[in-house]
Amino acid sequence: MKTIVIFLFCLISFSILQAQVKIGGAATNPHASAILELDGGTTRGLLMPRMTTANMNAIASPAEGLMIYNTTDKATYIRTNNAWVKVGSGSGFALPYDGQVNAPNIPAFSVWNIGNAGTGIFGKTSVGSNGGAGVHGDATILGSYGIKGTGLDGIGGYFSSTNKYSLVTNKGNVGFGTLTPTNAFVEVNALNTNATTMMLLDENPTIQLSNSGGNSGVINKGFLQVSNHDLKIGTNFENSLGQFIIRTGGVDRVFVWSNGYTRIPGNVGILSRVGIGTDSAKAKLEINALNTSDPVLVLNDESPTIFFQNAGVDKGFVQVAGNDLKIGNPFSNSDGKFIIRTGGTDRVFVDNNGNVAIGSSQVANGYRLSINGRVIAEEMRIQNSTAWPDYVFKSDYHLLSLAETKAFISRNNRLPGIPAAAEIEKEGIPVGKMQTLMMEKIEELTLHLIKAQEQIEHLQKEVQKLSTNK
Incomplete structure (x- = not known):
């Protein structure tokens, strides 16, 4: 029996080495493409060698x-x-x-999908409360990709989410249009085309800028948003201490605090209209205090000044110098006048020499003040530089006799020393000089009265003597 078994084993081995072999099933030749065909029917299969992972890895030179x-x-x-x-x-x-x-x-x-449409790899996770991934790629070698998608006429990569984030990156840079994003966590390169570099499409597209608040979680700091037709940029409500700052040339230029206070340290040039307290300015600058008691404009400086220019030349100014308020024309406007207007009419004129005209644009030649109209005053003091007529009472003063005065009046129709009527009508009355002349005539009259009184008293004495001698 042992001899027969050895013979059959050798026969089978020889057959296997020399030809195709079929084991099991109907007595037919094996398939032409197979050197060994196993046919277990519907109840049996091929039992592979079974071993653990340790046994598998221990196989010598597999x-x-x-x-x-x-x-x-x-x-x-x-x-x-x-x-x-x-x-x-x-x-x-x-x-x-x-x-x-x-x-x-x-x-x-x-995995290849060679049809006109379809998906090469479809990953989906639907179980789990805290995390999971439909497709997970892990690249630990420098220059390799965790997940790489390419497209010819289709889409190289597509991410979509119904309620949460479509694409989340934990660490490293993300590049669009570049294979080596090194400048930022997200780098978008339009490849020198005229195409839009980045587009946000939403009802109110928003870029939110946040940072970690430690135990408080993420804190929103600033944002860029399109709301209806408006473009909004600034700080969030949670960032009450932050400022909105505009920087150019590496220097902070404009500062806007959370209370709306705005500070611009540099120069500001505005070519159009500016409205403060109004959105429909009717002038280059319109300030509307909105019927409040707050000051409309405050200038705070050592000598706050407002200049008015024409063609770049200073023409007028308003200034506080110390405790004084100055208003008028600067040195660069030497020919200009300072004019006060009321009711649409120019009323007061001050020329470049400091002469003042009221009611007229011209100052009378040789005078500091000209008034075209009547003047009423409770008191007027004139500082006369000429001698006051007390000289009349000096012994060397030549007092005209009444006969001489009468003769002068008969010839000239005026008192001696008093201007003629024609001269006064033409030149006016010099009040100071006239007061001096009037005082001179009063003093002369006083001297004549004193002399007349002396004569009266002398005559009374003579009359009394005559009465006594009768």
Whole structure:
């Protein structure tokens, strides 16, 4: 019996070495493309060598194409490119699938969809409360990609989410239009085209700028948003201490506080109209205090000044110098007058020499003040530089006799020393001089009265003597 078994084994071995072999099933030749065909019908299959992962890794110099069944993770493995590659499990393709390919430049996993439409790899996660990934790519080698998508006429990469984020990156830079984003976490390169570099499409598209608040979580600091037809940029409500700052040339230029206070340290040039307290300015600058008691404009400086220019030349100014308020024309406007207007009419004129005209645009020649109209005053003091007529009472004063005065009046129709009527009508009355002349005539009259009184008293004495001698 032992001899027969050895003979049959040798016969079978010889047949296997020399020709195709079919085991099981109907007595037919094996398929022409197979050197070995196994036919177990519907109740039997091929039982692979079974071993643990440790046993599999301990096989000395395993041949390429060697297959075993791994009892540790319940999957079939095949030796490919000097590495064990998981082929599948009892349910088909193993899920979860976890394997390694140690051969360089060979994809660890490759799926092709060669139809007109479809999906090469579809990943979906629907179980789990805190996390998960439909497709997870992990690249630990410099220059490699976790997930890479390319497209010819289609879309290289597409991300969509109904309620949460469509694309989240944990660390590293994200590049659009560049393979080497080094300048920022997100770098967008339009490749020197005229196309839009980045577009946000939403009902109210917003870019939110936030930072970590430690235990408080994320704190919104600033934003850029289109709301209806308006473009908004600034700080968030949570950032009550932050300022909105505009910077140019590396220097902060404009500061806007959370209370709306705005500070501009540099120069400001505005070519159009500016409205403060109004959105419909009717002048280059219109300030509307909105019927409040607040000051409309405050200038705070050592000598606050407002200049008025024409063609770049200072023509007028308003200034507080110390405790004084100055208003008028600067040195650069030497020919200009300072004019006060009321009711649409020019009323007061001050020329470049300081002469003042009221009711007339011209000052009478030789005078500091000209008034065209009547003047009423409770008191007027004239500082006369000429001698006051007390000289009349000096002994060397020549007092005209009444006869001489009468003769002068008969010839000239005026008192001696008093201007003629024609002269006064033409030149006016010099009040100071006239007061002096009037006082001179009063003093002369007083002297004549004193002399007349002396004569009266002398005559009274003479009359009394005559009466006594009778």
